[in-house]
Amino acid sequence: MLVLGLDTTGSDCSVSIVDDAVVLAHISRNIGRGHAEVLAGMVVEAFEAANLKPSDVDRLAVCTGPGSFTGLRVALSFALGFALPRGLPVVGIDALAVTAQFYHFNKSFERVEVYRDVKRNEVFNRVYTLGKPEGKPVAMTVDDMQYYRERSNTPLVEAVTVDTRILAWLAINRDPATHPAEPLYSRGPDAKLPGGKSL
Numbered sequence: 001m002l003v004l005g006l007d008t009t010g011s012d013c014s015v016s017i018v019d020d021a022v023v024l025a026h027i028s029r030n031i032g033r034g035h036a037e038v039l040a041g042m043v044v045e046a047f048e049a050a051n052l053k054p055s056d057v058d059r060l061a062v063c064t065g066p067g068s069f070t071g072l073r074v075a076l077s078f079a080l081g082f083a084l085p086r087g088l089p090v091v092g093i094d095a096l097a098v099t100a101q102f103y104h105f106n107k108s109f110e111r112v113e114v115y116r117d118v119k120r121n122e123v124f125n126r127v128y129t130l131g132k133p134e135g136k137p138v139a140m141t142v143d144d145m146q147y148y149r150e151r152s153n154t155p156l157v158e159a160v161t162v163d164t165r166i167l168a169w170l171a172i173n174r175d176p177a178t179h180p181a182e183p184l185y186s187r188g189p190d191a192k193l194p195g196g197k198s199l
Helices: 035-050 069-086 096-107 141-147 165-173
Strands: 002-007 012-019 021-030 059-063 088-092 111-118 122-127 133-139 156-158
Touching: 002 035, 002 069, 002 165, 012 035, 012 059, 021 035, 021 141, 021 165, 035 069, 035 141, 059 141, 059 165, 069 122, 088 165, 096 111, 096 122, 096 156, 096 165, 122 141
Parallel strands: 002 059, 059 088, 111 156
Antiparallel strands: 002 012, 012 021, 111 122, 122 133
């Protein structure tokens, strides 16, 4: 199964193509902003590097966050636009889960707490055992996380970047029905409708 993995949730713009856990192409660039301007070109570059065509793709994997409204929408919109005319499934996996899998398989962590800094003194975090989540991602302040950390022996790691190779690999065995490409926003959009109402 050929999977195209995409991430634009942070400062990196990342693309990977994986076939049955074999990495065929991987491109990741720290660009800060401007993901919408470079993502499509990076996807083309990845296909050329792997000597593949868009028609070879069987499914897509997209990182669902947590992240900003604008950053998340870039990869999500691209994935859905790529998949719709081809009738391809799209699997959504968040950055916390990707990081947890990295530490489980590469560092042999049986249990780990993963967090992502979403700015404004806030984080999203979640505990994983053997790579499987406990509960849902929880938003809290940095101070609250430190308070709970003092009462926990679980290793704490930060989801700084998203390895789209792991993301795409995980999507091979994920059901799109239970892992939909639904965004996990760090907070609502800052833009307001007339009258001060949020979008």
